[in-house]
Amino acid sequence: MLRSNVALTIIVSLLPLASLIFLGMEALGTDWGALFTDETWRDSLFITLYVVGISTFLSLVIGTWLARVVVQKRWRFTSAILRIPMFVPHIAAAYLFWLLFSGGGIGWVEANERNYMTVILTYIWKETPFVFLMMLGTYEQLNRGYVEMAKTLQLSRFDQFKHAEFPFLIKPLLDSTWILIAFVSFAYEIPALLGVTYPKLLGVLAYERLSTGLYLEATEPYAVALIWTCLVGMGVLVSYILTSSIRRRIERGVRR
Amino acid sequence: MKTWKLLFALMMLTFVAACSNDQPVEFSDSFETAVETAEGTTVNMYMWGGDEGINDYIDDYVAPRVNEEYGVELNRVAMDTAEFIRQLSLDQKADRQVGTIDVVWINGDNFRNAKQAGLLRGGLMERVPNATLLNETAQQTDAGTPTDNLELAWGNVQFILHYDAERIQNPPTTFEELRRWTEDNPGRFTYPEVNDFTGNAFVRHLLYERYGAQLTDDPTIDEAFWDDLKAWSPHLWKEGQTYPKTLEQLDQLYASGEVWMTMGFNERRAEAEVTKGIFPKETRALLLDHSIASTHFLAIPFNAPNPDGALVLIQELLSPDAQLVKQGPDYWGDGTSLDLTKLDEADRQAFKELGDGVTYPDTEQLRERSIPDYGPDVIDAVREEWPRVAK
Numbered sequence: 001m002l003r004s005n006v007a008l009t010i011i012v013s014l015l016p017l018a019s020l021i022f023l024g025m026e027a028l029g030t031d032w033g034a035l036f037t038d039e040t041w042r043d044s045l046f047i048t049l050y051v052v053g054i055s056t057f058l059s060l061v062i063g064t065w066l067a068r069v070v071v072q073k074r075w076r077f078t079s080a081i082l083r084i085p086m087f088v089p090h091i092a093a094a095y096l097f098w099l100l101f102s103g104g105g106i107g108w109v110e111a112n113e114r115n116y117m118t119v120i121l122t123y124i125w126k127e128t129p130f131v132f133l134m135m136l137g138t139y140e141q142l143n144r145g146y147v148e149m150a151k152t153l154q155l156s157r158f159d160q161f162k163h164a165e166f167p168f169l170i171k172p173l174l175d176s177t178w179i180l181i182a183f184v185s186f187a188y189e190i191p192a193l194l195g196v197t198y199p200k201l202l203g204v205l206a207y208e209r210l211s212t213g214l215y216l217e218a219t220e221p222y223a224v225a226l227i228w229t230c231l232v233g234m235g236v237l238v239s240y241i242l243t244s245s246i247r248r249r250i251e252r253g254v255r256r
Numbered sequence: 257m258k259t260w261k262l263l264f265a266l267m268m269l270t271f272v273a274a275c276s277n278d279q280p281v282e283f284s285d286s287f288e289t290a291v292e293t294a295e296g297t298t299v300n301m302y303m304w305g306g307d308e309g310i311n312d313y314i315d316d317y318v319a320p321r322v323n324e325e326y327g328v329e330l331n332r333v334a335m336d337t338a339e340f341i342r343q344l345s346l347d348q349k350a351d352r353q354v355g356t357i358d359v360v361w362i363n364g365d366n367f368r369n370a371k372q373a374g375l376l377r378g379g380l381m382e383r384v385p386n387a388t389l390l391n392e393t394a395q396q397t398d399a400g401t402p403t404d405n406l407e408l409a410w411g412n413v414q415f416i417l418h419y420d421a422e423r424i425q426n427p428p429t430t431f432e433e434l435r436r437w438t439e440d441n442p443g444r445f446t447y448p449e450v451n452d453f454t455g456n457a458f459v460r461h462l463l464y465e466r467y468g469a470q471l472t473d474d475p476t477i478d479e480a481f482w483d484d485l486k487a488w489s490p491h492l493w494k495e496g497q498t499y500p501k502t503l504e505q506l507d508q509l510y511a512s513g514e515v516w517m518t519m520g521f522n523e524r525r526a527e528a529e530v531t532k533g534i535f536p537k538e539t540r541a542l543l544l545d546h547s548i549a550s551t552h553f554l555a556i557p558f559n560a561p562n563p564d565g566a567l568v569l570i571q572e573l574l575s576p577d578a579q580l581v582k583q584g585p586d587y588w589g590d591g592t593s594l595d596l597t598k599l600d601e602a603d604r605q606a607f608k609e610l611g612d613g614v615t616y617p618d619t620e621q622l623r624e625r626s627i628p629d630y631g632p633d634v635i636d637a638v639r640e641e642w643p644r645v646a647k
Contacts, residue, residue: 040643103514112498196498197449197646211338212451212639 026222043199055123056180063131071139086129094190097122111194118194134176178236280353283563290564298329299565303361305334306504309528313587326568337366344375355559358566363552364399365632376406377556386574391595394551400631407553409593413522415548421538423516430545431465438491444516446493450642454503459638475633486645524589527613541617549626576603
């Protein structure tokens, strides 16, 4: 069985590489200078960074906080309720928020507005349960001894969290962060329904460029996808290398 | 070791399967043989699926009929036109001679692209008997591109706006008046963005207002045109900050009363929507200065796996019976592509008896104001330059 495991591992790890090669081949012939100065792509990149940044950050904070509270207070019911959004498809979530916030909206939260608030809200609603589940396991296994010790040492609440909890959260937080960033930055349904004509998020713009006649021969969407994949890949690599020593220390500590 | 080998064999198999290039499946020699070979097969028809009435027409009316008459199973696949053209062009790049698509519904720039790339089969006129009934003018060109026997006309429609007469007592009668109307009624009008078929056509109507037919020969559009369009946008829905992505979205806005007008190709499109209670009860047609006439077509891809089945289906779709139901108010309301003078008396009479719906425009006026479409170059130019309006 071991051999087939190895084979499976090789295939799975070769897939991203193959997709990179594919993107690279399709991106051949792109006028890179024109791409970097193209205002449409640039504005799309900025608005994507903004949406990805806010929705990922807030999902992480809220999801982690919820996991913490649920474990501490043993709220079984809340824990079950919180999973529900996970089972709603993204397209249905987008439509739900469109129904809620189109035609007037609530305050400055309105569908199809340039501030992309409804898109961010939909992502938070969809991704918070994911973060919650990722963190729930961590919190359930968390060694309460460290927190007790921090309390005994009379650390402030913030310092208690910082020294007795946060180090154990680094790994699942990093995992969740990159999954969310990779997913949200190039997703289609939600920004397609709730977004605006200009600027569009990267995924929507890329799809539009690929599927309309005018750009049938376009290489730019592939080039953009290639650049973005490399950026995310580098981010993953750097962030894991930077935290490797602390993660290793924690893992040993937990196992002891 | 065994599993490892198995896995390897499996991988090779997928690889080989992906690379195989079979011989393309050819048409039978005559339509009669095609009918025989087609019996018991499935035909995959790929078409835009954004309209319930159209989908129902295919699923509830056409599919049972071809099954009964020819023993052919019809499988409708809903997909955006540009997308399956793209899929065909990928098939071609990969030299995939036996594909998945048998019949496509196509026109305009998509046809131009497919024709240039050589994605369609020729010689349809001779192979489909009912093609002799077609309206010859409609069959000749597709938005400025000669059809060259690569596609057969399926329907014939004109561009029209619809408005809610309960909210608008004195509707505008020209594009200029429409502009003034939006100044008095801010936020109550918009059009789909120009990557959408209908949105692009609306902008072409505005172009025709300024340039007339001359743009056909020289598709250069002045800066001033775009500046004017940009200056108009603050009076539109959401102050022009965004536009509906598709016609379906605009229809939804119209149905919910957020905007008071909608638009589209096909002068009869609103009838079924009103009957079903989706569009406002007092929906009426709004014919402005001119209206682009547009024909849409059926074609068979180069790598159709069941070309004979495709011929049978097209024969059925072009039959007077099927065309009559298509034009009627029950499903679709799509104008026939047949030349009524070529039909026999009973069929001709049946078309005449279809009559007018309350949301139809005046037939005479509609014909008088009909204009031919610009070629694909103008469609492309609009796509390329309009985004500055939305910025």
